Amino acid sequence: MKKINASVLVIDDQEEVLIAARLFLKRHFNEVTTLSNPANIIKTISEKNVGVVLLDMNFRYGYENGKEGIYWMKEIAQIFPDVKIILMTSYADVHTAVEGIKLGAVDYLLKPWENDKLLEIIKHAVKLVRKQSKAATITVDYFTGQSEAILKAYKTAERIAKTDVTTLILGENGTGKFVLAKYIHDQSIRRNQPFVHVDLGSLNENLFESELFGYVKGAFTDAHQDSMGRFEKANTGTIFLDEIGNVPLHLQSKLLQVIQSKEVIRLGESKPRPLDVRIITATNENLQQSVIDRRFREDLYYRINTVSIEIPPLRERREDIIPLLDYFIHYMSHKYGLPEKKVDATIMKKLEAYKWSGNIRELQNRVERAVVLAEGEQIELHDMGFSDLDIKMDDENIAVTLSDVEKSKIQECLIMNDNNISRTAEQLGISRAALYRKMEKYNISNT
CATH class of the missing domain: 1.10.8.60 (Helicase, Ruva Protein; domain 3)
Structure with missing residues (x-):
């Protein structure tokens, strides 16, 4: 019997379940990996290029509500959105299973399972992975455009993608900073590794360290188990720190330390954990002005700004x-x-x-x-x-902008011609009378 070319990961805290799954599934799939510790999920998926995950919903004795399975499912989906997840539970908790399906799981399975049913569900998940992969090859993922400014931005992105240089992306909200960061990742040798997006602007100050750096069991009241932070989840891949200009000043030093040392220390732990991660940051703030105003650390600014790329607004x-x-x-x-x-x-x-x-x-x-x-x-x-009013108002805004340009050009020509009206009018291609009218309109003096 020919094996199906797919990589399957089974995660359960019961060794007998893992042995049974491994023995059966290895007869049908090229690569089957088993894990008893969910803390190693992210690393394993990345290293093994896993397409399908069979995930138990309960990992600790006495906890049977499925919340841990949902937690890890969300973590996988955030970092590896293309991975298909099948939930397993020993308890007929339909409510939790349905919650998992709503959150993106392709199916769920009750233990002890029937082998035929298990095989059928995983085969279906593999088909979904292949269908998704095929669709991705024919879909244009990135729209650049034809304006000189955006072509320059993407050309720079292509060049730096071949390196691990720390990159700062600048631009207003909605200009495509996330898309450009993902483009850099996808053009790099890290393209098959995790891409972790962190919106620093929406991150609660009290959760800053635990979310970014992780924590160990007992580090604080609700720390019931070890948890890796976003930096560790991005290990071997790329971390995209969005809206970095919104990080409070007193937390910037902690971020700087991790970026400089490429090491992270989890809350409640003293040993540093090495990181192999590319760092891309973005902001809509004027960081140079923030440095002057002492709202942003100068050393952090230069650390994240080895290369900067500015994305122009659509207007x-x-x-x-x-x-x-x-x-x-x-x-x-x-x-x-x-x-x-x-x-x-x-x-x-x-x-x-x-x-x-x-x-x-x-x-x-x-x-x-x-x-x-x-x-x-x-x-x-x-x-x-x-509404018609929306468009009309914006036409007026454009007119104001053009008026500003015209006024500026007239002032520039007057200076170049030492306020000589005749030469200025000739250079602008208008009559002296027309120039006088425009100077009056824009309140420009020639003295």
Whole structure:
């Protein structure tokens, strides 16, 4: 009988269960790994390139509510979203099993299992992994655009991806900092290792150390077992520290120590644990100003800023708005199994003029809404949640911006020509009278 080419991981605290699973599954799958300690899950999945996990829901004697299984399931799903998880329990706790299914488990199994049923469920999970992998090979994961600024950003990203240089990504909210960080990871030799995203802006100060650095059993009241932090979970891969500008000053030194030493010490422990991890950070803050204002440590700033990449806001790359619109319409239509709808040229012009304060994230959300709600063959402005007033107001904002540019250009030419009206008007390609009117309009003096 030919074995199925798949890597399966079985996790249970009962040795007899692991032996039984290993003996049976090795007859059907190329690689079967067993674990009794859930603390080693992340490392094992990474090293063995596991596709399917068979996860027990209870790891400690006397605890039969399945919460530990749900906890570890969430950890796996966060770091390895493509891994398929099957839950196991000795107790017919349908409520907890259903919770697990809602959270993303592909199925659940009651112990003692029937071998035929076990094999059937795992084979189904393997098919899902392969289907997902095949789809990923034909899907465009990254949309760059054609504006000079964004092409420059991605070109820099490609170059640094070949190294482990610490990288800082700058840009407003919604410009695609997470996407660029993932792009760097996926272009690197660490692409098959964990990519761990940490939103430092939403991390509670009281949980900062335990979440990032981990803790040992008994370190604090609710520390019932050892737990690795986000840095350890990212070991051999990449950790993406998003919104690093929001880290309180008194916690920045702890972060600096880990980044400098590439070692982490869990709460309640004294021994340092070595890290092999690439570090990418991002912020929408002006960190240089924060350093001046003493809100951000200068040494931490230079430690994370070996190379910086700035992503321009969407209003500064307007040539990318319509290609992005088309991209998201195609993506969302495929996602929801709906026919692709068109956008009228008149509406496209209005969308190009809109300010997009929420950047690409706003565009994506509005397109997703429109794809689902549009009733006709074409997408209208109201399908995207716009009113005529929204677009009108933003047209006015664009006009103000152009006025500012015109005023600045006139002042620049006046200085270059020593306030000579005739030469300035000639350089600008307008009459003296027109120049005087514009100077009056913008309150520009030539003295």
